[in-house]
């Protein structure tokens with residue numbers, strides 16, 4: 001587990017009324033927390049249930065108002081962080097609200113999602129997409145520079161396996177702990193091994209976490 005989480009002050013402070021808490025009692029929250037603690041709780045039945053849930057949600061997803069906030073939070077993280085270059089994979093890309101922004105920052109972005117219906121609605125110009133299950137990623141060990149998760153579950157073992165020695169995990173919750181699929185920075189740090197340096201902040205009502213692997217540096221020193 002990393003030593004501690006560094007919390008950076010917010011540059012974008014919340015304005016107006018807080019968003020409705022659609023998250024803390026949501027069935028997806030229970031799955032998110034269970035999987036973060038115990039990857040074996042992600043069974044084929046749970047995977048099928050989650051895929052079916054998001055297949056059904058896909059139709060109205062891109063038009064939903066709340067999606068925009070995730071972009072603001074992701075933008076805040078990207079503009080304040082030092083990130084490695086190379087292959088970037090977005091997990092749980094949905095209909096691509098974060099993918100477009102990631103493409104402005106990185107040369108090679110692959111959008112991955114479990115739900116075929118979500119991926120079908122990801123705009124063609126956003127390029128490479130892969131239907132995948134983040135519990136068993138179709139990437140070689142150490143092959144990915146950045147994994148990005150916007151309102152997505154954490155499969156820590158696979159994150160650690162596929163990230164390069166100096167790789168980074170980007171984590172965004174568009175409305176913080178009111179987001180159904182949410183984990184705190186401390187919980188993410190707890191799920192990762194000690195070589196990760198974990199930084200977190202808030203932007204508007206959202207929260208973000210950057211976990212950077214420092215394996216390369218510790219190997220050299």
Ligand SMILES: C[S@@+](CC[C@H](N)C(=O)[O-])C[C@H]1O[C@@H](n2cnc3c(N)ncnc32)[C@H](O)[C@@H]1O
Pocket residue numbers: 050051054055067070091092093094095096097098112113114115118132133134135149150151152153181
């Ligand atoms: C809450 S939505 C977020 C979509 C998008 N990132 C956004 O913020 O608009 C979660 C997405 O994660 C996908 N997902 C859930 N479990 C997954 C898994 N094990 N592997 C890959 N994608 C998964 C769902 O299909 C869904 O598209």
